[in-house]
Amino acid sequence: MTVGLVLVSHSRTLAEGTAELVAQLAADVRVIPAGGTPDGGLGTSPELITDAVTRADGGDGVLILADLGSAVLTARLLLDDLDGDVRLADAPFVEGAVAAGVIAGTGATLTEALAAAEEAWAYRKS
Amino acid sequence: MTAVDAGLCARWMAATAALVTEHADELTALDTAIGDGDHGLNLRRGFAAAAEAVGDTPGAVLKAAGTALVNTTGGASGPLYGTFLRRAAKALGDDPTATATAFAAALGAGLEGVRRLGGAAEGDKTMIDALAPAVAAFTGDDFSTAARAAADAAASGRDATKPLVARKGRASYLGERSAGHIDPGAASSALLFEALAGLT
Numbered sequence: 001m002t003v004g005l006v007l008v009s010h011s012r013t014l015a016e017g018t019a020e021l022v023a024q025l026a027a028d029v030r031v032i033p034a035g036g037t038p039d040g041g042l043g044t045s046p047e048l049i050t051d052a053v054t055r056a057d058g059g060d061g062v063l064i065l066a067d068l069g070s071a072v073l074t075a076r077l078l079l080d081d082l083d084g085d086v087r088l089a090d091a092p093f094v095e096g097a098v099a100a101g102v103i104a105g106t107g108a109t110l111t112e113a114l115a116a117a118e119e120a121w122a123y124r125k126s
Numbered sequence: 127m128t129a130v131d132a133g134l135c136a137r138w139m140a141a142t143a144a145l146v147t148e149h150a151d152e153l154t155a156l157d158t159a160i161g162d163g164d165h166g167l168n169l170r171r172g173f174a175a176a177a178e179a180v181g182d183t184p185g186a187v188l189k190a191a192g193t194a195l196v197n198t199t200g201g202a203s204g205p206l207y208g209t210f211l212r213r214a215a216k217a218l219g220d221d222p223t224a225t226a227t228a229f230a231a232a233l234g235a236g237l238e239g240v241r242r243l244g245g246a247a248e249g250d251k252t253m254i255d256a257l258a259p260a261v262a263a264f265t266g267d268d269f270s271t272a273a274r275a276a277a278d279a280a281a282s283g284r285d286a287t288k289p290l291v292a293r294k295g296r297a298s299y300l301g302e303r304s305a306g307h308i309d310p311g312a313a314s315s316a317l318l319f320e321a322l323a324g325l326t
Contacts (some may be wrong), residue, residue: 043164043201044201044202044204046196046197068296069201069295069296070203070205073243076205077243
């Protein structure tokens with residue numbers, strides 16, 4: 001088993017697209033998107049996030065990446081209520097998810113995946 | 127009036143839901159100017175759910191209302207108002223009634239929770255600019271007097287957000303262009319306290 005990832009976005013398609021990207025680079029990692037509201041609208045759903053964390057958890061912990069505003073606030077709020085070893089990364093959404101996914105695929109611990117996600121701030125683009 | 131009971135807390139939520147519904151278009155208009163235009167709709171849904179909250183104690187009602195807000199609002203205001211009410215509920219504990227002083231302390235705990243979750247300070251052009259002065263003004267042994275003073279302070283705080291430049295939330299991306307508009311979160315926070323003052 002590996003660390004699981006949950007991708008929380010205000011947008012369902014943004015979360016799903018990012019999960020697709022990560023899954024391609026880290027085939028053995030559970031990457032569960034939790035974007036938008038249950039009816040597919042823009043927003044954040046505690047229900048979808050809680051369900052995604054349960055599905056992502058294979059026993060080695062779950063790392064949450066969140067994009068903006070309510071996604072971050074809701075994820076932060078849920079951390080207190082979620083069972084198991086769950087952490088929220090302070091990381092850029094796409095770059096952090098890819099970094100954490102790739103390292104998780106090598107059997108890294110939750111702490112290592114968290115560090116990899118947060119190190120993604122250092123990838124400069126110009 | 128001096129004591130707060132479960133019924134009063136339930137009426138507070140119902141009154142807030144009614145005020146938010148009444149002002150939903152106005153909240154959305156404020157949010158369209160500097161946000162993503164969903165504040166009126168989101169809060170209407172959130173407080174409608176909060177108004178269904180039931181419980182035997184003030185703490186139980188506010189905890190249920192806060193949880194309903196977190197689960198149904200959809201935007202950032204859900205976790206923030208939800209935290210405000212749930213932290214207040216925790217401070218109220220299981221007591222069947224609360225004195226005005228105990229209620230003031232609970233509001234203070236709620237404010238602290240919102241500060242910690244959102245990371246905003248006064249002057250950042252957020253709901254904190256209405257909540258913080260309201261909580262500070264809610265003092266004394268008489269609930270009605272305290273609630274009226276809190277509602278007035280919240281309204282002043284709301285109005286004072288107009289010239290501010292946003293430093294938190296979606297409006298912060300606008301930088302200087304966020305000045306000249308009242309913050310929608312501060313406006314809805316003023317409604318929460320207006321509802322409280324209108325109960326007696």
